[in-house]
Amino acid sequence: MDTFDVALLLLRLGVGVTFAAHGAQKAFGWWGGPGREGWRGAMGKMGFRPAGLFAGLSTGIELVGGLFVAVGLVTPLAAAALVAQSVVIIGQVHWQNGFFNGKGGYEFPLSLGLGAVVVLLLGAGAWSLDSVLGFALDPNARAALVVLGLVGGALALGVPRLGSNRTASHA
Numbered sequence: 039m040d041t042f043d044v045a046l047l048l049l050r051l052g053v054g055v056t057f058a059a060h061g062a063q064k065a066f067g068w069w070g071g072p073g074r075e076g077w078r079g080a081m082g083k084m085g086f087r088p089a090g091l092f093a094g095l096s097t098g099i100e101l102v103g104g105l106f107v108a109v110g111l112v113t114p115l116a117a118a119a120l121v122a123q124s125v126v127i128i129g130q131v132h133w134q135n136g137f138f139n140g141k142g143g144y145e146f147p148l149s150l151g152l153g154a155v156v157v158l159l160l161g162a163g164a165w166s167l168d169s170v171l172g173f174a175l176d177p178n179a180r181a182a183l184v185v186l187g188l189v190g191g192a193l194a195l196g197v198p199r200l201g202s203n204r205t206a207s208h209a
Contacts, residue, residue: 054108061101110166124151125191
């Protein structure tokens with residue numbers, strides 16, 4: 039039993055299942071989450087237009103991307119999407135509250151995002167569907183996906199600022 043692969047599996051499960059649980063809150067209203075309509079309204083209040091499109095994208099990235107990272111399926115692509123989502127979560131919601139999670143800061147989403155970066159850079163490991171299927175990307179491609187995730191998240195942050203107030207209160 040290779041301790042590296044065990045550690046990577048645990049990291050994938052922790053990051054992936056946590057993201058998927060947040061996506062399930064948005065999609066299904068589970069565990070006190072807002073559900074689809076509540077999340078669409080929240081995205082509208084944050085200024086994302088069209089709110090339904092961005093609500094669906096963010097929900098899908100967290101739910102599907104999280105599950106894919108957890109099981110190790112097309113892991114670099116799923117992890118890159120989660121990196122982008124982390125950038126949006128931090129920049130749109132938590133940055134202005136400072137670092138600590140207790141005050142609504144970015145500590146928690148930063149930790150999840152960094153976990154996604156580590157999984158992306160290292161690959162899924164031996165205990166993954168990627169390993170079974172023979173799916174792998176070279177280290178340069180994985181590094182490029184980190185950059186793509188960061189840039190994609192930054193571009194998505196620009197969307198609510200186009201033609202609407204960032205703190206718009208209408209849905």
